[in-house]
Structure formats: C-alpha cells, structure tokens
Amino acid sequence: MISVESLTKHYGRFTAVDHVSFTAAPGRVTGFLGPNGAGKSTTMRVMVGLTRPTTGRVTIAGRDYRELANPGLEVGVLLDASAQHAGRTGREILAIAQQTMGLPRTRVAETLARVGLTEDEAERRVRNYSLGMRQRLGIATALIGDPDVLVLDEPANGLDPAGIRWMRDLLRGFADDGGTVLLSSHLLHEIEVIADDLVVIGQGRIVAQGTKAELLAAAGTLVRTADVERLARALHEAAVTTTPIDGGLRADADPELVGETAHRAGVALRELRPADGAGLEEMFLELTAETAREGAAA
C-alpha cells in the first residue's frame, strides 16, 4: 500500500504539487495520469526519498521510504530508464543491483528472463539498447529484489503495442499476487489498458480519482436520435447535463436513465451506448483543459 497524504512541493514560489492525497492499494494497478508538467514525477520522487516534500508525506506499507533498511526488497522503482549507465551491459547493471541488495546470483538470469531480455541482449552495452529494451531493463532492476510494491514513472514509454501488452500482463500478474503497482503516464490510452484505478492530476492538483469502471461510467452515455432537441429538453428536465455530438448528444447519466427518459418523452433512439473509451478521453481532456499548458495559454 502506498499512501500519499496531503503532499505539497514548492520550488521557490512555484507549486509543483499541491495538497495531493491518494492511495495505491495492494492487488491493484493504479494509474497516475496527467499532462506534461502536472507533478507526477515530483510526487514519485518524494515517494522514493529523492525529493523532500514541503509539507505532507508519503508512506509505503506505513513507513517512510528513507526508513527502509534494504529498500529494493520492498519497493521496486523505475524513474528514468535512460539514466542507466550507458557503458555497462544490461547484465552488469542487474548484477550490481543483485549485489547491492544481497541477493543470490541466480536472480540476475531469472530476472532477465522475466522481462524478456535474451542472453545476447544482456551482453550488449546499454548505449546500444532501444528505448523499449531500456524500459525492460529498468523494470528488471525494479523487480529483482522481489518487492511487494512497484513505483514506475512512464514505464510504457518507448514500448511498442506488443511491449505494452507484455507489460500489462506482467503488472497484472504482480497485482494478482497481492502486489501494489503505481505507474504514471501522460497518455490516457496507455494507462487505460493497464490500470484498475486512476488518479488524474493537473497542475499539481488531483482532478479526479476512482476505479477505471467508475470513471468510465462517469463519462456518460452517447445517444443518437432524429429528435435531439426534444431529448435534450427531457434530459434537462430530469436534471441530466448534456453535450451536443454529431447527430445526438452525450449525457452525464447511465444508459438506463437516458433510455427511460427518451421512452417517457416518446423519442425514438438510433443509438444508445456507454461513452466508454471515447468518453474517458473527453473527460481527461476536459479535466486537464484548465490546467494543461494549451488550456492556460488559450
């Protein structure tokens, strides 16, 4: 379990993280989502003791990261896959982690296999690795100590679709075994396929959090009809907010309520479905519009 409690971080007069609170629970993959500069990395750096918070705190299994005697055995961390020593081979990097954590030597080969790096790839210098291979090596370094908690900053960055699926399966398996996973991304689609829970951040503040299912439901219903005006009126009378779309509208209510309201108003529908992925994307853009750079400049 990771618990972020009213975390605030100032850099001079700039507030990078502003009273952020959330938990990442065992058995769940929690996605930490936000546009560039939202405060994700800062929050994660505080989590693993690299940045001191201005106020508030983060605990992992009830303790401050800095209190952990051998942190790699409890928390696997991937903050910047390109920060690995470029002149070393993948195997050397893992061997250093294995020795630092006091683990058996066999763990190096096991972990390489677990992240799908071949013997041949393990002997290459990291400067010759593709971004995807660096991410796999970074995940290997996070996993080698067999921790219960993973903190991964943009781990899907540079992975191709097959790589993203591989990572999703790996993190799913980790969470199903009772582990806690927190991963960040600025790409909704990346995180949508992997996470169970979502925490959305914009300009240092939490703008939404909940299970993916809840947030998908909150994204509403898409409905198409020849009689948009009448349906919109009936929905407004039922206190449902609507947004026009091509040939219909998006309603902030579940499909059942929208269908019943249409039926009572005598409106025939051509289409009625949960807004799902498209709705979540719209929600993400809406939620972050005020806080995103593009929004701020407009």
Ligand SMILES: Nc1ncnc2c1ncn2[C@@H]1O[C@H](COP(=O)(O)OP(=O)(O)OP(=O)(O)O)[C@@H](O)[C@H]1O
């Ligand atoms: N050491 C620092 N000094 C001053 N400002 C900083 C420092 N570190 C981060 N910031 C600022 O804090 C804000 C949040 O940065 P952070 O890296 O946490 O965002 P992020 O959500 O991880 O973004 P990205 O998706 O682009 O990685 C940014 O405006 C950044 O410029």
